[in-house]
Amino acid sequence: MHSPSRLGRLGAFSARHPVWVIAAWLLLLAGAALGRHLADPTYSDQIALPSTQSRTGADLLARSAPGVGDPSGRVVFHVGSGSLAGHRQAVDESRADLAEMDHVTAASPVVTSADGRTAYTTVSFDRQVKTLGHGYRDTLDAATAPARASGVEVAYGGDLNQVVRPPANDKASEAVGVVAALLILVLTFGSIAAALLPLATALISVGVGIGVVGIVAGTVTFATAAPTLATMIGLGVGIDYALFLTTRFRQDLIDGHDPVDAAGRTAASSGRAVVVAAVTVVVAMLSLYACGLSFIGRMGLAATLVVAITGAAALTLVPAALGLVGRRIDRFTVRRPVAETSGSQDGWHRYAALVARHPWKFLTAGTLLLGLFAVPLLSMRLGHVDDGADKAGSSTRQAYDWIAEGTGPGFGPGANGPLVLVADLHHATAAADRIGAELTAALRDTAGVARFTPLTPSPDGKLLISTLTPATGPQTADTGSLFTRLTDTTLPTALRGTGAEGYLTGSTAGQLDFRDTVKDRLPLIIGIVLAAALLLLTVVFRSVVIPLKAVALNLFTTAASYGILVAVFQWGWGSGLIGLSEPVPIESFVPMMMFANVFGLSMDYEIFLLSAIAGTWHRTRDNTLAVGTGLAATGRVISSAALIMTAVFLSFAASPTVVVKMLALGLAVSVILDATVVRLVLVPAAMFLMGRANWWLPPFLDRLLPHPGEAAGHGEGPGRARG
Structure with missing residues (x-):
């Protein structure tokens, strides 16, 4: 981790040479896009x-x-009325054509349901079906043309879903998230220029990150959802990091500093918190490798690459953009720009004083609320979301329903997963x-x-x-x-x-084995993430109590997020609002992915709040003043940042991929709970109650732990209050 002075010099250098720094990032963006194209990345969900x-x-x-x-996969034939007996020649001709397709080793004899309305053939392949590509559907359609020409409906199921299911296209979700973020930024800053800067820098850094993921995917196979997950998290943290830095920069300008000096001061204070926050997310993501499942570990790696690049952009590209815009940061105002805090009597100070007068009431209310949200967690059921959850009318859903509704040997619900x-x-x-x-x-x-x-x-x-x-x-x-x-x-x-x-x-047995493996290894991931977070926060804030409190509260957030996920997906509460046709189990790896993501992202807000609190504490040694000032200095910006990240995540809930829906909704809920109930209620209430004990560190630990320069927040926090 860089010392504050080095970060300050890096920020000032970037602000002093903005054109060169921005040009370098744009060159990186172009190079990453070209490299991704040349690398011909491959993605697979084979486990x-x-x-x-x-x-x-x-x-x-x-x-x-x-x-x-x-x-293998299934080709299913169906007639809405009557019987397939009158179409037998056409069905047999299609089965023969299927057997002659490239990479097909056999097409089994046609099995017909007892009512004669549904039949299927199992087509076996000499390679994983996924590798045939989505263009293989044209081959399937050509082979089954005789059956369709005779009036028979045809659908594809089993492993054929990997070539007939439309490729997930989350571009619309990304666009919605970006527009929502822009609107929130405009309302937060009050000016178009200040709103566009965090968004533009985040888009550039995420573009570079996704390009790098594509390049790495040329040699390392990522899951198909990995780029979407990386984009979702990258946009969220990229905009948030830039938002924190821009807010601090504007305050320094208001305080009379010139733009280059303000950019350097911003990098030296808020930039330090960005480094700690980004490192926390990276550690949480990479800890997924400890589960021993490369499928999950590589999803964490994809997110890590994008988060690391957005963190680097926050320390160089953002200060460069701030230096370039300078005092024009508040151009094109839509309302009067405001500073980080309006003084000791503003709303946030009054709220902090209210919490200080009634800490037990706030702590009890917040804990009960999170506990209520966590109740459904007790009935969580892990499993695999099958084709029965696909969009109604899709080929895979039709094949699934026809087999499930058929009667006789080879049919019934269980025939979809033998x-x-x-x-x-x-x-x-x-x-x-x-x-x-x-x-x-x-x-x-x-x-x-x-x-x-x-x-x-x-x-x-x-x-x-x-x-x-x-x-x-x-x-x-x-x-x-x-x-x-x-x-x-x-x-x-x-x-x-x-x-x-x-x-x-078989496929179903493999999915159930995967479920059991993930369930057995989830405690290991939780333990590693908790231990790493405790160590990192203890070193940064020179306290034992603060890290323990942070870890405990983040566990509450995670439990509440899991509970809401169960209520929506497993119980079906409001699932129609996100395009889900029926209740489904929680995908086996989602809790593990969510834990690492939720823990890493929630620590972002914890670190920014605690950095501001620590800044006042080390200056005054007054815990009540430190907590109140830190809350007032960061309350508005943390709330705005959480609203942006929530909007970005929720936009991905419209994805056609159920796993992406789960991760998007789970992360959105966790962020909003963390930034409201935890950061604005539980953290200040607990810190008011513990008083000076918040800052206790045994002398032997103080001697053993490294001293990485000035710990985050020992100077000015990322949003130190000013008169």
């Missing part, structure tokens, strides 16, 4: 789960029964017939199994294979319970004493 039973089962199939475990049972006979001490009989009897007695195919030996005789159809859909709690029951009880009990081992594999 590797080594050592899990679904992966073991898949590997056994690949060795002993080539083709059985190949990637499980493949693999019995490994390599070390079996009992005959295969006996093992098959034991498994058959056990499966018949297992509640939740709608049907299963006869256990069939693999070509080399080393495996017994069966396909199980659950009685319920793949994203339901009952199917998750069935999976656990089969793997923990049914299979081990049936195979006990035979030397054989049983595994469940």
